[in-house]
Every structure is written in C-alpha cells, then in structure tokens.
Amino acid sequence: MILQASRNAGVPHWRREEQLSTALLAPVRSWLLDDGSLTQHLLNTGKQFSLERWHQCWEAPRPDERKLLQMPLKELAMVRQIVMRLDSNAVVYARSVFPISTLNGPLRRLRRLHNKSLGAFLFSRPDMRRSPFQIALLAGDAPYLPESLHQDTEAWARRSCFEVADKPMLVSEVFLKDFPSWQSATPLHRSRRGQVSATIGRFRS
Ligand SMILES: C=C(O[C@@H]1C=C(C(=O)O)C=C[C@H]1O)C(=O)O
16 A cells, blocks of 8 residues: 555544555664653653744644544644754654543642653653554645744654543654664564553544
8 A cells, every 4th residue: 555645624534553565664663663751762862852832722632633532522732843853953843632520639740840741751651552643644834733843855653542540642753854774673562572561442544
C-alpha cells in the first residue's frame, strides 16, 4: 500500500503499523515505533534540549481525538501543543489532549506542566500504560503543523494513548526534519515486550 502524505482538510491519515507496507516503514520503524521516552532520547543526544509550550487551552478536541479517547460529545479537553528543540532547532512538535475527567483528582497537576516535559512525568509512573501507535506521513505544509514549523520535506507522525491512574490522554508527535533519528535496539512496543501489563485494548481503532 502506498502512503500519501495527507493533504486532506488538515486531518492526518492515521494508520496502524500493520496497515503500512513493510518497505515504507522499514527505514524508520526502528525509531518511529520505539515506545521509550522521547524526551529521554533527546536528552541522551548530549545536545542542548529545550521544551517550549506554545498553546494550552480548554477546547473541543478534534472529532477523531474525541473518538479515540471515548469522550462524551460535550466534554472539553485541555489541548497542549509544544515544540522540543535541540541546540535551538525544532525537532519534534507535539499535541496532547487531556479530557477534563483526566485532569480532576490526582492528575490535576498536569494542568501546570508549563515548559516541563509530560514524558518525564509519564515515564516515572509505574502504572503508565501506552497503546500501540498510529502513524501518519504528513506533507511538510500540512495544516496539522503550525505554519512556522512548515518544511520542504514530509514528516512522520505518530500518536498513542497513555493511561496513568486509569485516566487516558492522547499524545501525538510530529518528527521534524532536524530530528536525529537513531537505531533503537528494541523497536518493539512495550506491550509486546511485556513491560506493561496489557495493551490498552479500548484504544485500538
Ligand atoms: C511522551 C513524551 O513526552 C513528550 C513531551 C510532551 C509534552 O511535554 O507535552 C509531549 C510529547 C512528548 O514527545 C515522551 O517524552 O516520550
């Protein structure tokens, strides 16, 4: 199957790994499907890491996000958009969606992450679970990407639902052209490595 960079109304064409051709995925699968902490990977490069929050508001999530998170029709979400940089070059753009019901109670502190990494919190939690990735190939000028991050090459993107304390959130990441890809030693989803008790079944679409 040939994957076209999506240019349709700004909605990335998200697919599961098994829906993509092996040939297309082969060059990138090692790092794209690595489910360890991306923040930690970027810190490990030894370059100057920074995270900048661009946007955080209570708003209606996109319909596909609402569906994945199984949110009731009227429920709002906190939408957070950040960019991660290495040596001042933007390398990852991320959009995360937290249903209001996730941010009540013990996870309330996630409302105040500011420029701190969500990943640092998630990967410190022994009860964290992560769903299998959905993947998309975006045009460099896809409306999904903020205009100032538009580039002349296509960009791989992935998204995955996390659960902490049984509360769901959706994290989508776009890998920009300055992203330093790497060879992961264990390019398998942690649910398959047995590090997490179970795949989050309800997020399989
Ligand atoms: C999920 C991770 O967290 C990163 C940090 C994010 C944030 O602070 O909003 C969003 C997406 C991630 O790339 C990670 O480090 O793997």
